[in-house]
């Protein structure tokens with residue numbers, strides 16, 4: 001029972017206002033070219049996909065225009081690079097249900113979907129300013145998809161667990177992958193979205209040396225989750241893969257190359 005290979009899938013780029021990524025600061029820096037990536041894990045317990053990316057015709061891509069997604073960055077073509085078809089995927093883990101993370105859920109008809117229950121509930125009735133901009137039923141609400149709502153931390157298969165890290169959204173989860181070779185990768189997605197949140201010296205009205213991201217459900221929970229993730233990285237000796245970080249993504253090994 002083990003995770004043998006971990007692939008980073010290139011899902012394109014969405015320009016996001018910088019202050020969405022760093023709370024209340026950075027506006028003068030303009031749009032940040034957010035990397036959108038998904039992660040596929042080959043395990044002895046099945047094929048596991050983490051997040052499904054965005055639809056270039058979805059409302060979020062339209063809002064954050066110009067979205068950049070080449071033909072080869074479609075999730076179907078990224079999976080094809082490693083010989084996997086959407087129908088082969090056994091388990092999808094959604095970090096949360098925003099349109100750049102759950103946009104292609106409808107393609108994975110044979111998968112079980114692991115999503116936090118609070119996230120599922122909220123996605124159907126978000127606050128008005130988060131409607132369409134964050135959640136779109138056209139992304140995740142497809143007849144026949146097999147959702148398995150979970151509450152809190154969860155062992156998905158051996159070597160893949162989810163940790164409840166709310167704040168950016170009510171039910172954000174961080175995924176921890178421990179490979180057969182003993183490497184630990186910590187994937188917070190939007191709970192820790194770019195590296196500069198925890199590496200730049202921040203001066204402002206926030207508490208502590210870190211800045212939480214700026215597109216929030218709860219500021220307080222978002223901070224708690226950042227500390228939780230940093231602590232996990234320390235205690236598990238894990239490498240954090242920042243959620244939309246351009247530099248992380250550009251220097252990461254990408255499919256068909258993989259981590260072990």
Ligand SMILES: [Zn+2]
Nearest residue numbers: 096098168190
């Ligand atoms: Zn999000």
